[in-house]
Structure formats: C-alpha cells, structure tokens
Amino acid sequence: MTTMVDVGDAELACTEFGAGSPVLWLHGSGPGATGMSNFGANLPAFGDYRNVVVDLPGWGRSPRPASDEPLIFHAAERVCRAMTALGIERAHLVGNSYGGGVAMRIAVAHPERVDRLVLMAPGGVLPADAPPWPVGLEHLFAYMAAEKPSRDAMAQFVRLMVYDESLATDALVDERYESSLLAHPELPIPPNFGDLTPDLARIAAPTLLLWGREDQTVPLTWAPTILRGIPDAELWVLPHCRHWVQYERAPEFNHIVREFLQGGAAAATSEG
Known part of the structure; x- marks a missing residue:
C-alpha cells in the first residue's frame, strides 16, 4: 500500500509491505529512480519485516521543496x-548509492533512530581527486542536464548499471524513462549532494557495505x-556485478542482508 506522508514542507510517497521490525529502503539518485523500481523485487524475501519503501524528495511521486x-x-x-509520522521510532536502513548517503546521514544526525545499516555503494563520500567522474556518473549527470532526455539515453544509462546487460530489459528502461x-x-549539475566524509567516525550502527566489483558509477x-x-x-564484494547489487544479484543480496539484519555477521570473511 502506498501513502503520501506529511513531512512538514512536502509529502513523501511511502509503500509498505509486510509486518515485523521496521526496515526503511532508500533508493539511488539515477534518472527515473523510485523506491519500488529499486527494491520491489527484493521485498518478498523480507515479508517478516515492516518494509517502508520511500520515494525520496524530488524522485517518483515525492515533490522536492525549494532548499x-x-x-x-x-x-x-x-x-x-x-518515520515519526508512521509511528516508527527506530529502524534498519537499507540504502543504495544516494540512498546510502541518506542512510549514513540519519545515522550521524539521529543515531537513536537506527538499528543496522546496509549500504550498497553509498554516495556522499567522494575521493579528493573527483572529478573526473566515473562513466556511470557522467551519464547520470548528462541525462539530468538534457533539456529533453531520450529513451535511448535512458537505455544507455541502465546498461551501465548492470554487468549482465540482458537485465537491462525494455520494460525496465520504459519504467525508468517514464x-x-x-x-x-531542476538541479545544478553536478548536484550538491553533501559531504559525509568528516562524520563517518560518528556512525555507531553496525554497518554492512555491499559493492559490485565492476561498479562503474561508485567504483x-x-x-x-x-x-x-x-x-x-564490514564489506562484501560481489563479482560480475555493477551498481545495482540488489537487482543484479538479488538472491545473494537477500540472503546476505537477512543474515545481517538478524544480528549475525554477513559472512565468515569480509570479501566474497
């Protein structure tokens, strides 16, 4: 069920699935991203949790106030x-890319609201020598800057997100394009995402980092x-995988994340 949740100066579209301990799912910043397009296929594996899948401000059905x-x-x-409006005091946070940066910021500013963090190639921490940008970010910024982006440009972007390009289906491209x-x-290019680097040591929550070895967006x-x-x-690296770990390697992602949220280490070693 999807509801529009009042957050004071705007509303956030939130889709709920399942019942149990709460998990918030926070999507990336790519063109056409929404909470359900990023995580909808993963939710059946987490039906024993109260899943809240968010469209972040300015994506999907959530407006972005001027700020x-x-x-x-x-x-x-x-x-x-x-979270407050939904009666959630504390939750696990799962975020990919930009959403991972949002999850980290919540863990810094409101640690009492976070149980465990799962971050897939999170944003908000740039190397000192950027730019130049990785090819995936180049395509993301070019798409955002286009006056009238094309479906072909979206198809190119989606293919960069996956190692197995057969997963860049016409249906997925159409969904993201629409x-x-x-x-x-509009946002400035590149957008001002914010820098979380100085605050990383303030994150107290147990944190699982998941990364595609061949990621061309957040390498x-x-x-x-x-x-x-x-x-x-701890860090888990999945081979033959790019930026969309939860989509391209869904069975492994679901298994690893469930183990971690239940309180165990994700694996015997930190790299797999």
Missing part, C-alpha cells in the same frame, strides 16, 4: 519526519574510505 541544503542532508531530515519525465525542480576503489571510517563496518 539550499545539500540533497542528502535535506532528504535525511524528511525521512526522519516520515518516471524520469515527472516534473520536479570499488572508493570503498576503503567508508570501510575505514565507520567503526563497525
């Missing part, structure tokens, strides 16, 4: 307001800064 705040900081506060055409205020070479920065973090 000078960095996107990650702005979204984190609205997600916390949505969603990307929804009217939202694996960016992972050590986060792994070293968060005191209680």
Whole structure:
C-alpha cells in the first residue's frame, strides 16, 4: 500500500509491505529512480519485516521543496519526519548509492533512530581527486542536464548499471524513462549532494557495505574510505556485478542482508 506522508514542507510517497521490525529502503539518485523500481523485487524475501519503501524528495511521486541544503542532508531530515509520522521510532536502513548517503546521514544526525545499516555503494563520500567522474556518473549527470532526455539515453544509462546487460530489459528502461519525465525542480549539475566524509567516525550502527566489483558509477576503489571510517563496518564484494547489487544479484543480496539484519555477521570473511 502506498501513502503520501506529511513531512512538514512536502509529502513523501511511502509503500509498505509486510509486518515485523521496521526496515526503511532508500533508493539511488539515477534518472527515473523510485523506491519500488529499486527494491520491489527484493521485498518478498523480507515479508517478516515492516518494509517502508520511500520515494525520496524530488524522485517518483515525492515533490522536492525549494532548499539550499545539500540533497542528502535535506532528504535525511524528511525521512526522519516520515518515520515519526508512521509511528516508527527506530529502524534498519537499507540504502543504495544516494540512498546510502541518506542512510549514513540519519545515522550521524539521529543515531537513536537506527538499528543496522546496509549500504550498497553509498554516495556522499567522494575521493579528493573527483572529478573526473566515473562513466556511470557522467551519464547520470548528462541525462539530468538534457533539456529533453531520450529513451535511448535512458537505455544507455541502465546498461551501465548492470554487468549482465540482458537485465537491462525494455520494460525496465520504459519504467525508468517514464518516471524520469515527472516534473520536479531542476538541479545544478553536478548536484550538491553533501559531504559525509568528516562524520563517518560518528556512525555507531553496525554497518554492512555491499559493492559490485565492476561498479562503474561508485567504483570499488572508493570503498576503503567508508570501510575505514565507520567503526563497525564490514564489506562484501560481489563479482560480475555493477551498481545495482540488489537487482543484479538479488538472491545473494537477500540472503546476505537477512543474515545481517538478524544480528549475525554477513559472512565468515569480509570479501566474497
């Protein structure tokens, strides 16, 4: 069931599935991204949790109020307001890319609201020498900057997100393309996401990092800064996988994440 949740200056579209301990699912910033397009296929494996799948401000059906705040900081506060409105005091947070940055910001600013963090190639922590940007981010920014983006441009972007390009189906491309055409205020290119690097040591929640070895958007070479920065973090690397770990390697993702949320280590070793 999808509802529009009042967060003060706007509303967030939130889809709920299952019952149990709450898990919030926070999507990436790619064109056409929505909570359900990122995570809908994973939810059946988590039916014993109360899953809340969020459209972050400016994506999907959630409007983006005018704000000078960095996107990650702005979204984190609205997600916390949505938690309050939904009667959720504390939850596990699962976020990919931009959504991973939002999850980290919540863990920094509101640690009492976070149980465990699952972060798939999270944003918000850039290397000192960026730009130049990885090819996936180049395509993301080019799409966002286009006056009238094309379906072909969306298809190119989606193919960059997966190692097995057969997963970039026409249906997926069409879904993302139609969603990307929804009217939202334009962003500067590159957007001001915000920098979480100075705050990583303040994240107290147990944290699982998941990364596709062949990620061309947030490359694996960016992972050590986060792994070293968060005191209680472990890293799982999946081969033959790019940026959409939860989509491209769904069975492994579901298994690893369930084990972690239940309180165990994700694996005997930190790299698989």
